[in-house]
Every structure is written in C-alpha cells, then in structure tokens.
Amino acid sequence: MTAPIGTGPVSRQEALFGRWPWMTVRFLLPVLLLLLPAASRGQEGLSTLRGTVTDPSGGVMPGVEVTVEEVATGITLRKVITDNQGNYEVPALKEGTYRLTATRTGFKTLVENDIFIASDQVKRVDVQLEVGTTSTRVEVSGAANVIQTESGKIGSDFSGEQYQLAPMPANSYSSPLPVLATMPQIVTDAGNEFGVYMAGQGGANLDMGMDGVKEENLNTQTVNMEDVEEVKVEAVNNSAEFARIGYYNTITKRGTNQYHGEASYYHRNSALGARGFFEGTKPLKLYHTFNLSGSGPIIRDKTFFYGLWNAERVPEHSSFQDNVPTEKMRKGDFSSFLTGTVSSPCVKPGAGDPEFDTGAIFDPTTPHSITCSNTALNPAPVTIENPFVFNGQRNVIDPSRLSQLPLAVQENYYPHPNRGSPDSPVQNFEWIFPYPGDQYHADVLVTRIDHKISDKNSVYGRYSGYWPRYVLNNGDLPGLNWTRLRQSHSWAIVDTHVFSPNLVNT
Template identity: 30%
Template sequence: MRRSVLVVAFLATFLSVGLFAQTNLGRIVGTVRDNTGGVIPGVTVVVRNEGTSWTREFLTDETGGYEIANLVAGTYAVSAEISGFRRFVRPGVVLDAGRTVRIDAQMEIGEVANEVRVESTTPVVESETPSIANSLDYEGHMKSAVSTGNRPWEALVSLPNFVSGTATFVYSLAGSRGSQLEIHVDGIGTPSAGSPLGSGTMTMEGTSELRVLAVNNSAEYSQPAILQQISRSGTNDFHGSLRYYHNNSALNARPYFVPKAASHDHTFGAWFGGPLVLPKLYDGKDRTFFMLSYDGNFSPGFAAVNANVPTAAMRNGDFSASTFKPIKDPLTKVAFPQNKIPAGRINPVSKSIQERFYPLPNYGDTSVFTQLNHRIIFDNSAKGGNLDLRIDQKLTDQNTMYARVGWVQFNVARMEANLPTVGPRSQLRNLRSVALSDTHSFSGLLINELRLGYHRS
C-alpha cells in the first residue's frame, strides 16, 4: 500500500500537465436596498439572458449583496423580488466578456404584482476591478474605417494603446513587446510559432466581441497583453448577415512615379443562427441554439522571379566573353587557353544537371552574362476559408454547455527557390480548433466551470 502511494505521488509530481485558468465569462453584482437606503436580505435576484431566455438566480445575503458569476457575454435583464415590495426590473444590461457589471436595486414598498422598471445604459467605467480593457463588437468592426472584414485585429488599431508593429501580425499593446501579446479564443490559447497572435482565430462573423486586456491583468493570464475573441451564440430569433468586399486596382488612384499595380481582392463572409428546430422532431427554443459562420478570401495575382543563369556559350565551357577570373585546369593548375574548357573535360553528370535545372537566358542580351538574365511570371494567387459552428445547450436550469468547432484552410503559392525550373510550391494549411464549456450552478455561491480546448496549427 505504501509503495502504491509513493508511485502515485511520484507521477503526480513529475508527470503533471499544466492547466490554464483563463476565463471569458462575466458576472453581475450589486446591492438591494429600500427607499431609506437600508439593505434587504433574502431578496430573489434573477438574471435572464434576453437572447436565449436562460436564467440564473441568487438570494441576497445579510448585507443585501448578490453576485451571479460565470455568465456568457450578452444582454441581460436583472430583476429583484421579495414580499412587501414592488418587483424591480432592469432590462438591457450589456455584459461584455470577462467583465464585472454592478447593478444596484432600490425597492419600493408595494405589491409584488406591481413593477418598477428602470431603463438605463450599462456603466462604461469598470468600477469593480482595477484592470483597464477595451472591447469592440462585430458591428463596430464592420463600421471601422480600417476594416477589411476577415482580420478582426486590424480594426483594433483604432483602440487606445494598440499599435501595429513593423513585422506582419505583430502588434504592441500598452507598451508591451509584440511577443507579449497573446490571443485567446473562447478562453483557449492559440499559440503559434509564426505569429504572436496565434493561428486559430475564428471568423469575424462568428465573433460577438473582441476584448483587449492591457493594464493590471489578473494572475490567470500568462502574458501582460491579452486579446480575447468571443464566439457568437444563437438566440431564440433567427438572425444572419451576408457581406462582400472587393478591392479593384481600377478604382485606386494612380501613383505619380511608378505604374499602378494590378490587384483584385475578393473578401466575403456570412453567418446564420437561431434555435435548433427540426420540424416534427425537435423544437430547441429556449434550450438549443446554433450559429454557423463562414468567411473566405480570394486574391488572384502573379509574381516575378529573377535568376542568374549561364549563357549558351558558358554551358559549353566558353567563358571568354565573361569578366570572370581565368579558369584553371584542376589537374595542372594552368589556365585554360582563352578561358575555354574543352568539351571532353566537362563532367557528363554536371552537364545533365545543368541542362535539367538551368534554363537559357531570356532577358537582355542573351549572349552576354548579366545579372538577373532570366525572368518568369508565375501564379501566386492566395485563397482561404474559415468555417465555425457553435452549439449551445441548456441541460437543466442549473447546467448549461456549449461546443464550438472551427476549420481554417488557406493556400499560398510560392517559388521554392530562385531557379525557375524548381517550380512553385503550393502551401496548403489546415487548422483545427475545438472548445467545450460546461457550467453547473450547484448553488448561488458554488459554481463549477469546466472548459476544454484543442488547437492544431
């Protein structure tokens, strides 16, 4: 028995796996008081998601306070009810990802059947935590002057403290280094060796909010600068959108000193979501919701490749027309006459490789060796697509969960080397990401959140 305990202790110590505790869920807190300012304990406080009608409730403690945590981003209605007082209702409470919103309630004496309805905007200032954050929703991104549609982080340069770096996909936030910015998709990190922003971002259509955390982040984050991308969920109403963005050089201004380069970029996206309804089989209203989104891009184009290749005379051993140093016989160390290698001294293997991989010059005076004397044009069109599917399910009044699956595929053509005969290389990449979240409320004070994620780049 003692040996088994030692083995388990050893495995737990040296074979442990790191787990990350980042969360993108928010909470609503507040205090319930009467007309005189006195606190009211035992008040039933209910928050209801206005999109899905999912509810959570809490009884205020002896100080009149309440805290309802682990809420997904969305718009909520907060109500408070107790015998002897009129029912308090505050609709339209916007809760961003990972944010704490305070909604205090003032109860008035009267019948519960009567209602006090408070219409007000959600506070913008973060008063419950010392962190400083900025956020941008889907509509804000689409209306941004710097938006091109499929790259959500491009619109973030309009936010304070967010600066674009000189390298591709490298950004600085609140003075941090580019390598210190990390992206989280639904609370799951998406690291990538090629980009600090990761390689598993969702579609912009499938994004409900982009949130930037820069100052006084909590210890749950491994980097000083965090970019959170929160997926959109379906609601009880069917919604969707379709967009198309086209950039054509014919509509661009002509540069003064150089010819205008041709370009034709096509960017598009769509999303659709709502309750999962199967006619005569299943009605998912108030229980099951879906959201399907897709975006893609196609940019036809061509690129030039310049190479240095030997002339026809040089291929036959005649270097007399060039400015090279005298070529010496490797056996005698004596220069070849007129800088010409006899045909019988050329290795047949080398000659075969030369004829196979080195084309003849096609640019300039082909009889004289010059720099970049061979030029070709090849197709380097770029295309890609991103598909996301999210399913939300209410198992019980105390248990909700959602699952999201994402696919990203893009293809870029590049030349493998400067030698045109090597040919272009088609780089096809397939990225996969999966997120699963389960939230169970055992009581008003005990809530468990289980989140699992998988990312392949």
C-alpha cells in the same frame, strides 16, 4: 461455520495489493472521478454581475430577489437573494445583453434593461427600490460603465459589429490581427502583423484564447472574425488565472430565440487599381470572399444553434523581379564586370609587380606564387591566380571549359533577361506568377450548439475548422514552386454548473 478473516476466495487484485487497500481504492475511485471536473482547468472569459440594493434613504436591503435574464434568448439565468449588506452577485455570465429585475414586498419592481456585459468583466449595477406595490414596474436602461471600478485590469474590446463597419485592408483573410492593431495598448511590428505587443510585452509574454479556452501561442488560424462576437484584450494587471501578462480572447457568436441569416460577398479587382511603381506589367488582382451564416432556436428558450461558412477564392497573380545572367554571361563573357580600375596583391607595388582590374575573374586552376618587389612590406611570397583571357578578351572564359551540367541547370532554371540594359544583371527579369503570395483557396466552417439543462446548468459545444491551400514560389524564379495544404481545427465542450452564487464549476 464462519471462515476466519483472510480465508476464502481471493481476487487477483487482492492477491497483488491486499484486501483492504484494494477495497479502499474501489471506494475512492468514483469519488475522485466526481471531483475531477473541479480540479480541471476552468473556462476563462466568463463575467460577473454584482451590485448593492438600497431603499430610497440609501439603506441597504437584504432579502431582495434579483433575477438576471439574457435578452437574446429570453432565458432566466440566475435568481439570487441579496445578503445582509444588500449585496448580490451573479457569476458565470457569457458576453451579451441582460435584463435585471429586483423585487421585494412593499417596494416597486425595478427592471434594469440593456445591461451589456463584455467577456471576462466584473460589472457593478447598483439598484435603488422605491416604496410601492410589487405590481408596479419601474423600467430603466442600464448605462455602460465608463471606468472599470471593480478590478485593476486595463484592457479594451472590439465587437463583431465594429468589424463589419471597419475598413479592413483587403479583408485580411478575416484574421483578428488587423483588428488588434487598432486597439489601445497594442502595437504591431511594421510589415509584420504577427509581431504583436501589448503594453510593451510581446512574444512569450502573450496568450490567446477562443471562447475562454487558452492556447499557448498566438495561433490565429482557426479564428475568423466573421464568426467573432467580441475581441477582448487584457494588457495590464491580468489576474492569476492567466499564465502570461498579456491576453486576448475571441468570443464566438451563438444562437438566440430569433432566427437570423446572413449572406455577403466581398470583391476586389485590379481593374480599379494602379500598377506598382516598380512593376513593368500590372498583375491580375482578384479577391472573392463569400460568407453564409445562420442561427436560431432548435428548442425555444432551451437549445440554440449557430453556423458559419466562410470561403475565400483568390485567383490573382503576383509580379516578381529578379537578377539573372545576361546573354553574354550565359556564354562565359563577364567583360561587363571590368571597371577600368586596377589593384595589386602586393603592398605598395613597384615595377614588375602584377596589377589586375578590380572586376577581373580568375582561373582557379592556375595558382602560383610570386615575390613582390618591396620585400620589406611583403616578406612572404604571395599566391595569385591568372585572370581569364580568351582570344585576347579579358574576363571571357573559353567556351570549351564550360561544364555541361551547370549549363543545363542554367538553361532549365534561370530564364533569359527580358528587361533593363543588356549588360546589367540587376533586376533584368520580370515575370507573372499565376498565384497570389499567400493562400489562393480557403474554407472556414464553424458550428456551435448551446443548451440549457436547468437554471443552474448549461452546456455548449463549438467546432472551428480552417482549410487553406497554397501554391508558393520559393526563390522568385519560375520553376521553383511548391504547394502546401495546411489545416487547423479547434473545438470545445464546456459545461457550466452553478452550485451557489459563490461556487461555480466550468
């Protein structure tokens, strides 16, 4: 016996939503999950290599096999066939140096070496084949394009090799900001390295990224130039995939088929420097930077690693100068404020109107009203206070009236003067703070793994961590110190799959 539709056991979901809608949801959910990566935001920073293959007469050549190989890893990344117009296109390439090979029966094999592709670049390499056998190889060196002809973007790039050779001031904590200041179309505020402008645009109009993963502000805490292979700036005519006008991207280093290791040490010492013009004592200035990195294959032609440890130790001192009360002021004697010039609270004072020294201090407990002699110009009474006088000395407060609480604060937090004139409260105290004005201890750790799953699929994971420590002075006076431990972390897992030369999901 067949049960009619709608009878039989009913699940909780079917009771809530009905049988057919719930079955539809169960069917569509896996499909939606499969489509989700295509709808998610892709990785910016990948590049494209394109060109046209012609014969000796200049005619276009369809059906030519074009192979692109990454030189550093020896991995063949793409194999494409030119279309009816002789065009080829190889998308989703990372920054690096490549080798292009073009073959077709009846023509010599052409090998184009040393094709360098920057991040987020569309590069054209046109190829012309010669008549001959495919066993004959013609090798040429790929020259860099001087002018970008494939897009209207205006930008520039700065390589990690350039950074190693550049005289960056005090190593600048390995920040990319001093690097940006050296690049075209970029201007920084004087004295403020975080004030970055690209082609006149700044602040909310700028974005940054790391390995193509965008951040919504110019946070540079997890970017260490020791780990950077390239800094790429797009200042004008940015493409629609970027939310803002100006954008810069840092590309991290990665492993290759060769093992590489590097250890370096940077040192700065005040023994070789001059004392500051306004410094009474030259503070200790020491700076130590340690770099240790390594890279290579885990599985040749397939899996690669890269790692970096960067440490900064800054056991240096800072010199501070400030204004503190003189010895007389600490006891209530402000006679040094007197100027010898008098003024009156009355307009055009006459005989009998009060006059006070312009540097006088007044007793707030003695307010009273007076009538000025010139009532036409002073129709209302004027409220004044009596100037301080003690034992016949003007601008001196009776010591018995000094509150003990402010005196205790003064004694504990305001040091005695140690420089300058005894009666001058201007820049009369100098002291050496046993820490620098910025971080005194920092560690950076970067790890990256790249893996080739197949000719059409690759994946990598990268982690960057930054642990700085600070002891800072808040007010230029001893005793107003505070500590800070600020951490920054950045990680990315990127999978790139090429379905066809025109369809790439990252």
